[in-house]
Amino acid sequence: MQKKSYNRKSGYSGMKYLFFIAFTFLMYSSCNEIDSEIPDVPVLIELNLDLPLYNDLAFPNNSILLKNVGFGGIIVSCLTEGEHFAYDAACTHEIIPSCRVEPTGLIGKCSCCDSEFQLFYSAVPAHGPAAAPLKQYNTSLVGNILRIYN
Template sequence: MKKIWFFIAFTAVLFACSDNNRSNNNPNIPNYSVNAYLDTNLPTYNKLLYPSNPVYVANYGAKGIIVMKTGEGTYNAFDAACPNQAFNSCTAMTIDGIYAVCSCDKSQYNLFTGLGGKEYPMKQYRVESSGTIIHVYN
């Protein structure tokens, strides 16, 4: 019985740590290298000290990135390119509360999950935080 529980726990951890290939292999968004360091001591990123206050960061990813604190020590980062539109057809998504809104079709994507009820969710990046520095990368 212990072996079965160990296997179930191991499998759950394995799947929890795997990448979401559906969001990270989106045919509409090119794969760009992202390696951003955001210092929350700077006024530009100060909002990231508080949950549910997303920040748009230009010049990273395909059309910039949107970063949001989701809880104590946890953050989400997504590409600001519309995930269900051709890459060059839309400008970067805009922030509306805890949602990112596509400029082409006005679809909303939840910044806690990246989901928007369409075929592809938002393209997600990895995030680590240490002190006042938030590292977004892929």
């Protein structure tokens, strides 16, 4: 009677392969960011920071609200000299243009649900029921012209 020899190496390599696939799937599925559900609207705005209306944006820790652009308006903030951020003012909890985040310095507060957002880097919610950050727009500063676009 002959003994059958089993190749344990091939069985383990199959298990390693399955483990690798499962681990990779779990890693990618758990790292999803919370995306904003604010609708995409075309945005291309140029602000002259020398004009009195926009002059506050030339100085750190200031922000302004531009109404009638974007989905719910656009909040533009200046964190440091030359470092600007732009976000849609529509709250990510309510998602209607009339529920707008009103800026005060570098904090914005929703007029409907009282969620508060930090108006720099990624505009994550600091307090309130909102879970997703505000929708961010691109900015570029050339001289004293601040361009906001998507």
